[in-house]
Amino acid sequence: MTELPVVVVGAGPIGLAAAAELRERGLTPLVFERGDTAGAAVAQWNHVRVFSRWAELVAPAARRLLETTDWSAPDADTYPTGREWVGAYLSPLANALGDIVQLNSEVVGIARRGRDRVVDAGRDSEPVSVHIRRADGTEARFLARAVIDASGTWGTPNPLGGEGLPALGESASVAVIAYRVPDLGDETVRARYAGKHTVIAGSGHSALTAIIALAELAKSTPGTRISWVLRRGEVGSTFGGGDADELPARGALGLRAGHALDAGLLDVATGFRTAAIESSGAHYALVSDAGARIEDVDQVVVLTGFRPELSWLSEIRLALDPVLQAPVELAPLIDPNVHSCGTVYPHGVKELSHPEPGVFLAGMKSYGRAPTFLAMTGYEQVRSIAAALAGDHESAARIELTLPETGVCGGAGVFDDSNATAGSGGCCAAPEPQLITLGVASAGV
Known part of the structure; x- marks a missing residue:
């Protein structure tokens, strides 16, 4: 088995980092990417600026x-x-x-x-x-000594419906629903929202990014209206840590979105769990499970997070938390009811192991439905996994990462449901969204 490759699923930031770590350790990685380019998921949010520095x-x-x-x-x-x-x-x-x-190569199943x-x-x-x-x-079919699934969650966004299922009428209304931050620099996309009433659903960083972009459009285009629906009962700490955030661009994102609200550029409906469109x-019209209505809606931008695609892993034995769908030892460390990006304890192969030997979920996919992921967290994950596969268990157990604080270290109540907080990849990894946390589209942040 030691002569076989380690298969890495996904050529996004975490998958390619895993391959580099394995190669450096003298192991043979083999990366399969469904898209036609490396970073295919990131390329789908080219227009968004992340709030993590290149460092x-x-x-x-x-x-x-x-x-x-x-x-x-x-x-x-x-x-x-994302483009850069x-x-x-x-x-x-x-x-x-x-x-x-290997591009244009989709992993459709793994088994022993x-x-x-x-x-x-x-x-x-x-x-x-x-x-x-x-x-x-x-x-x-390829045989592998181990598999690192870094395929992310970008391809499986959460629905508009407040129960984790599509709202009634959601599937029939796809022509007016977007599940990604719209690129208003594209004239065709811009025309879809200019002079229209758009509802933004979600309370994470992607939702804040969309608020900022559409608020700028509302300033320049008469008739442009924005409604913001939150499942939580109040805006509360939605705008983040501001100046207290150790990732300055992340703090600035929340401040800019807060300014748009203060300027009266959007209406807010809290405690709104969509039951039907x-x-x-x-x-x-959007209808909540309590019967509240938002009328005269032209477009809906759904930014309620992502979830892992697990169907092609059905023949292996995974130990997943029943709530977050993350590895059972990792789940308590990333529970969004307790943790923000900067309060998640760095972790590695121990927390990412499963009953199936040699199979690991890494990157955003390892977080299941938790939204608080940082790219550097994924890099530490795959460093530890590669060390363990190479037999360097001391290095695998060692933590080599210090995470920045958010300034809003959340206790219970900061996130009141598992779908309410994630944007396109949570805290700092957008769409892998696979990856990386979404930041503002403006170059000024």
């Missing part, structure tokens, strides 16, 4: 690999957009890793070779069987 967005092993090439390191103290993150880091990193990164999940015998001695479907429809002639 926190380049994984240590990846930096060491890139420094052996003609790569030019970005200014450590600046904040890239891909162009200046993820694409060069994939190129440096070479043929081990010759065994379904019911069979006990051989689970600690047989390799992992990884089933791949290429973009041209062809299929293949109804068509009413040329417009729509």
Whole structure:
């Protein structure tokens, strides 16, 4: 088994960092990416600026690999957009890793070779069987000594409905619903919202980003209206730590969104858990489970977080928390009712292990439905996993990361439901969203 590769699922920030760590340890990584480019999920939010500096967005092993090439390191103290993150880091990193990164290759299932999940015998001695479907429809099977699933959660956004299920009429109303921060720099997209009434659902950083962008549009375009619906009972600490946040751009994001509210650029409906979206002639109406209504709606931007896609992992044995769908040892450390980005204790292979030997969820996917993820947390995860796979258990158990505080270390009540807080990837990792936390679209932050 030691001669087999370690399969990494996803060529996003965490997946490529995992490959760099494994390569540095003398192991053979093999990365499968469903998209046609490295960082394919990040590329879907090109227009958004993250609120982590470049210093926190380049994984240590990846930096060491890139420094052996003609790569030019970005200014450590600046904040890239998604486009810049891909162009200046993820694409060069994939190129440096070479043929081990296979694009247009979707992992559709993994299992223990010759065994379904019911069979006990051989689970600690047989390799992992990884089933791949290429973009041209062809299929293949690879054997691996271990699998690191860094596929993220970007492809499975939470619905508008307040119960975790789609609201009544949500599926029929997809023409007016967006589940990502709209790119108002695109004239076609801008026309969709200009002079219209848009409802933003969500209370995380992506929702704040959308508020800022649409508030700017409302200033310049008559007739543009914004309603903001929150499932929680009050705005409270939604705007974050402000000047007390150790990630300054994250604090500034909340302050700017708060200024838009103070300026009267949006209406707020708290305690609004959407039960239905109804068509009413040329417009729509949102209806809460308590019967409250928001009328004359033209567009809805749903930014209520993401959830992991677990169906293709059905033949392996995972130990997942029943609430967060995160590894059981990790879940208490990231519970959004208790923790913010800066109060999550750094963790590694111990907390990420499952009953299935050699299978790990890493990155945003490891957080399940918890939204408080930072890219640097994922880098520490895969550093620890790679060390363990290489037999360096001392390094695997060592914590090599200090996280920034948010300024709003949350107790119970800061997040009052598991779907209310996440934007596109939670705290600092947007869409992987896979990845990385979303910041403001304006270059000024």
